[in-house]
Amino acid sequence: MSEVSINENHLDESPRGIVIMAVVGVAVGILSGLFGIGGGTVIVPALVWLGLTQRHAAATSMMAIVPTAISGVVSYAVEGDVDWAAAALVFCGMFVGGQIGSWLLSKLPELVLRWAFVLFLVFVIVNQAMSNPSRDSQIVMSVGTVIGLIAFGVIAGILAGLLGIGGGAICVPALSIIFGASDLIARGTSLLAMFPNAITTSVANTRRRLVHVKAALIIGIVAALTAPLGTWMAAAVTPRVGAILFTVYLCVLLVRSLWVAIKASRR
Known part of the structure; x- marks a missing residue:
């Protein structure tokens, strides 16, 4: 498959x-x-709705994540939650995985990317x-x-580069479930690990x-300004409430992404 110029997006x-x-x-x-x-x-579905292909939306999302993650890391680090x-x-693993994911992003068909996003959300919700x-x-x-941690980073990096996500949606649950981090440390550590990978993948x-x-x-700078508000909210709610809110958020995304993937499959 030949590479697609960004000028073909609208x-x-x-x-x-x-x-x-x-x-x-x-x-x-x-x-x-x-x-x-x-x-x-959030960024990928929004950019697709505004006219980008799934492929270009995923790539653009990775660049927007850079300032967002930096702002979030600073907020968590101030409280010692990193x-x-x-x-x-x-990050060492994500650096390798991100390059693989970026390469796959430029090669895989659009429909495959949409269904990969759906399967990813199901996995994270479970x-x-x-x-x-x-x-x-x-x-x-x-x-x-x-x-x-390194092996997990490779997997997270592939998913991040392929789906246009920072990796936090898989890193946060894994750091808590597999490696025993608290909910706040998992979030702060996830943000720190993802932004260098977002930079290298964006390049x-x-x-x-x-x-x-x-x-x-536009998205990244505005997000960086509002990330500290989210960090304050995370510390204000209990760990269980935070987990429930995260699951609800992912379920809403799953329903929408599944609907879009089914519509695309019927064309």
Whole structure:
């Protein structure tokens, strides 16, 4: 499959489209701080609705995630809710996985990308329902933990590059369920691990002419300004309430993404 030029997209850049992108940025910032995600699960469907293909929306989303994640990390780090060593290990894996995901993004058919997004959401919802979040636990380092964090990072990086997400939607549940992090540390660590990967993946996507830079900057800058509000909200609710809110949010996205994928399959 030949690479597609971004000029073949028809993003709505009218005043209405710009306002929608800004509103998306506000929502993404709050959700990023609240759930420790990059916001790709909101950005990608919104950009597709505004005229980008799934492929270009995913690539543009990754660039928008960079400022969003940086803002969220700062907010969590101020409260001491970041495991720097765990984040570094996850990033090492995500760096490799992100390049693989970016390459797959430029090669796979549009319909495959839509259904991959649906399957990803189902997986995360099931994992989230199984979680029993705590606010006091921490990641205990061992040889097995180090290997596990790197291996998990590769998987998260592939999904991030392929689906245009930061990786937080899979990192946060995994850091809590598999590696024993508290809910806040899982979110802060997830954001720290994802933004370097978002940078490297965005560079690869830009070289493949898959990124709409203007849309990424509008959404990313607005999201960075509102992320601290989401971080404050995360600390204000109990871990269980936060997990329930995250699951509800993902279920809403699943219904919409499933509907879009079914419609695309019928064409």
